[in-house]
Amino acid sequence: MSTNGHGGGVARPGFRMLTAGLLLAAAAWGLYSLDSQIQVFGFGASGPDARSFPRLALWLLAAVVALRLVLSLRSDDVPLGNPVRLGRVLAVTASSAAALWAMPQVGFFFGAAGAGIVVALMLGERRPLLLVLPLIVAAVVTLGGRHGLNIPLP
Amino acid sequence: MLVDAFLELLNLWVLVAALVGIVSGIIIGAIPGLGPTMAIALLIPVTFSMQPIPAIILLLGVYQGAIFGGSISAVLLNVPGTPSSAATAIDGFAMARRGEGGRALRFALYASVVGNIFSCLVLMALAEPLARFALDFGPAEMAMLMLFALLVIVLFGGGSKLDALIMVLVGACAGIVGLDPISGTPRFTFGSFAFENGFQLIPVLIGLFAMSEVLLQAFDRETLVGDVEVPPLKSFVVRFVELWRMRMTLFLSSLIGTFVGILPGIGSTVPAFMSYSLARSRSADPDAFGRGAPEGVAAPEAANNAVTGGALVPTLALGIPGDAVTAVILGAFMLHGLAPGPFLFRDHGLEVYAIFEALLLSSIPTVILGLLFFRVAIHVTRIQPRHLLPAITILAIFGAFSVNNSLFDVWVMLGAGVLGFLLRRANFPLPPLLIGLILGAPFEQSLRQALLTSGGGYGIFVGSPITIGLVALTVLSLAISLFFSLRKPRL
Numbered sequence: 001m002s003t004n005g006h007g008g009g010v011a012r013p014g015f016r017m018l019t020a021g022l023l024l025a026a027a028a029w030g031l032y033s034l035d036s037q038i039q040v041f042g043f044g045a046s047g048p049d050a051r052s053f054p055r056l057a058l059w060l061l062a063a064v065v066a067l068r069l070v071l072s073l074r075s076d077d078v079p080l081g082n083p084v085r086l087g088r089v090l091a092v093t094a095s096s097a098a099a100l101w102a103m104p105q106v107g108f109f110f111g112a113a114g115a116g117i118v119v120a121l122m123l124g125e126r127r128p129l130l131l132v133l134p135l136i137v138a139a140v141v142t143l144g145g146r147h148g149l150n151i152p153l154p
Numbered sequence: 155m156l157v158d159a160f161l162e163l164l165n166l167w168v169l170v171a172a173l174v175g176i177v178s179g180i181i182i183g184a185i186p187g188l189g190p191t192m193a194i195a196l197l198i199p200v201t202f203s204m205q206p207i208p209a210i211i212l213l214l215g216v217y218q219g220a221i222f223g224g225s226i227s228a229v230l231l232n233v234p235g236t237p238s239s240a241a242t243a244i245d246g247f248a249m250a251r252r253g254e255g256g257r258a259l260r261f262a263l264y265a266s267v268v269g270n271i272f273s274c275l276v277l278m279a280l281a282e283p284l285a286r287f288a289l290d291f292g293p294a295e296m297a298m299l300m301l302f303a304l305l306v307i308v309l310f311g312g313g314s315k316l317d318a319l320i321m322v323l324v325g326a327c328a329g330i331v332g333l334d335p336i337s338g339t340p341r342f343t344f345g346s347f348a349f350e351n352g353f354q355l356i357p358v359l360i361g362l363f364a365m366s367e368v369l370l371q372a373f374d375r376e377t378l379v380g381d382v383e384v385p386p387l388k389s390f391v392v393r394f395v396e397l398w399r400m401r402m403t404l405f406l407s408s409l410i411g412t413f414v415g416i417l418p419g420i421g422s423t424v425p426a427f428m429s430y431s432l433a434r435s436r437s438a439d440p441d442a443f444g445r446g447a448p449e450g451v452a453a454p455e456a457a458n459n460a461v462t463g464g465a466l467v468p469t470l471a472l473g474i475p476g477d478a479v480t481a482v483i484l485g486a487f488m489l490h491g492l493a494p495g496p497f498l499f500r501d502h503g504l505e506v507y508a509i510f511e512a513l514l515l516s517s518i519p520t521v522i523l524g525l526l527f528f529r530v531a532i533h534v535t536r537i538q539p540r541h542l543l544p545a546i547t548i549l550a551i552f553g554a555f556s557v558n559n560s561l562f563d564v565w566v567m568l569g570a571g572v573l574g575f576l577l578r579r580a581n582f583p584l585p586p587l588l589i590g591l592i593l594g595a596p597f598e599q600s601l602r603q604a605l606l607t608s609g610g611g612y613g614i615f616v617g618s619p620i621t622i623g624l625v626a627l628t629v630l631s632l633a634i635s636l637f638f639s640l641r642k643p644r645l
Contacts, residue, residue: 013534014580015576015579015580015581016580016581016632018394018576018580019576019577019579019580020580021318023324024575027327030327030342033342034162037341037343037344038334038339038341039339039340040339041339047602047605047606047609047610048601048602048605049337050334050337050339050341051337052602053330053601053602054327054330054341054342054422057323057326057327057330057594058327060323060328060555061320061323064316064319064320065320066321067316068316068317068320070305071316078208078579078580079579081373084375085372085373085375086373088372088373088375089369089372089373089575091372092368092372093182093369093568093571093572094249096365096547096551096568096571097568099551100551100561100564100565100568103561103564104561105643108551108552108555111551112547112548112551112552113548115544115548115551116544116545116547116548117544119368119372119543119544119547120289120540120541120543120544122372122375123371123372123375123539123540123543123544124375124540124599125540125541129226130541133541133544133545134544134545134547134548136547137544137545137548137549141549141552145552145556147431148203149199149200149202149203149556150203151199151202151556151559152557152559153552153555154561
């Protein structure tokens with residue numbers, strides 16, 4: 001399950017390059033917005049301020065991720081695979097995000113149960129009767145959380 | 155202190171918590187793909203309304219049970235729940251195929267108990283003296299200690315050092331978000347109050363270990379385990395004399411597990427395989443290994459279980475977690491007001507010793523419940539992920555919310571889940587990220603406090619015998635790592 005980059009060619013982008021690329025972009029953005037995101041009020045104190053450690057950590061991260069990307073060009077990578085598989089991951093993520101977004105309006109039970117049903121469908125559950133399982137779990141968790149653990153669920 | 159701590163355990167709720175924890179752990183651990191880290195992370199919210207002692211005992215019971223449960227799927231299905239169980243699976247599955255699955259599981263159970271008892275005794279002997287010693291540490295000593303710990307994770311954690319370094323830095327950068335530890339200035343908060351507390355450990359843990367598993371299983375649907383045939387399980391009794399014959403293997407494996415566990419970030423996979431190799435090299439019949447040798451099951455299991463007792467030494471005494479599991483346990487301690495570090499034993503000695511004694515004594519119910527429940531747990535291994543993972547999703551949402559009763563934490567959990575999915579698919583290791591997240595902020599705080607004390611002079615980092623010793627250890631670690639890297643044959 002790897003994209004071979006040996007033999008003089010450049011490896012096709014896979015999960016490692018994608019992840020490293022995203023990390024590099026995040027580190028670069030962090031460095032770019034460092035001054036606007038961290039206000040420093042100098043009172044004459046010597047030594048590092050609130051920006052020093054973040055700047056050092058982000059520069060180091062950018063440097064080592066860039067090195068990883070360069071090394072990844074000529075080494076094995078984990079292929080991204082069939083787009084359908086990534087589609088399932090996106091569907092689970094999107095349904096969970098939608099459940100969270102809607103939770104203040106529809107409540108914990110409906111939000112969590114909805115996310116659970118989408119996960120079951122994405123994992124291949126096709127029997128309608130068994131789609132009731134997430135509803136039961138969500139009901140038990142909602143009741144247990146509210147009345148057993150006194151957690152003010154939405 | 156020990157007697158007072160023992161008296162704290164004479165409480166019905168403590169017994170109930172230990173039993174519930176162990177049974178839940180065995181059942182959760184037996185399900186392929188669900189390890190002890192995820193089990194503890196998901197169950198932390200259940201302990202919110204409990205007293206600290208039963209709460210931590212429940213979670214440690216989950217851990218003990220899950221390690222044994224993990225060996226059930228490793229032995230019977232050849233599907234190691236955790237990478238460290240892979241060593242158990244080599245001979246365990248071979249034994250199971252010839253109908254000795256029950257015997258292999260009994261060896262695993264008894265070896266686990268030996269490893270646990272040994273490491274608990276070491277934990278009780280070492281943790282408090284180490285914490286007392288660390289009371290003399292100032293900011294410069296703490297900064298150098300944390301730098302050493304982070305370096306050990308990168309150099310000796312196994313796998314690519316570059317990947318481990320990236321993960322430590324990702325964790326440290328994530329730890330920047332929130333209020334600056336010295337001046338209180340908001341950093342990367344985007345003007346939102348929700349970001350000012352930074353990323354809470356428990357939602358991040360739940361995301362990295364539970365939600366990312368849901369996403370991984372959604373991605374890998376074609377290769378899910380579910381309909382694998384479980385080999386016939388005949389009942390075989392393991393006699394005491396058989397365990398006595400392998401006493402040196404059990405002792406050495408427990409020793410390796412405990413002392414490798416003390417080193418931060420190495421985890422339990424390395425000691426499990428080290429013990430397996432040692433047992434094989436010491437065996438009179440090394441060829442039997444790989445074909446169903448009982449010692450091949452016992453050695454990694456003893457080492458595997460001994461790791462957590464060892465890893466709890468720096469976790470509790472210094473606040474430096476040894477691996478992912480102890481990072482989760484550290485989070486649980488913090489949630490219950492028992493902040494790990496040098497002051498833990500001074501301020502909460504009674505609670506901590508009660509927990510140590512419970513960990514030691516829980517070996518008895520672990521054996522009894524392990525023998526009673528492993529036949530039940532075999533049925534659990536047949537649970538289809540499509541029935542289980544929706545429940546995990548719901549529990550993950552609930553668990554993240556219940557930390558601060560805040561939906562922001564659930565968003566953090568989901569984000570950590572997506573990040574965890576990408577990192578796990580890309581074969582980046584998660585434990586260094588977790589340890590970077592935990593140690594990043596206190597490292598920065600100690601570093602800056604030391605520099606403020608010294609007026610910006612870096613000489614403070616070599617200004618005391620302790621800092622000089624830690625710098626020497628850091629340089630020695632770098633030299634050892636470089637030496638082994640240069641000696642490694644290049645293909």
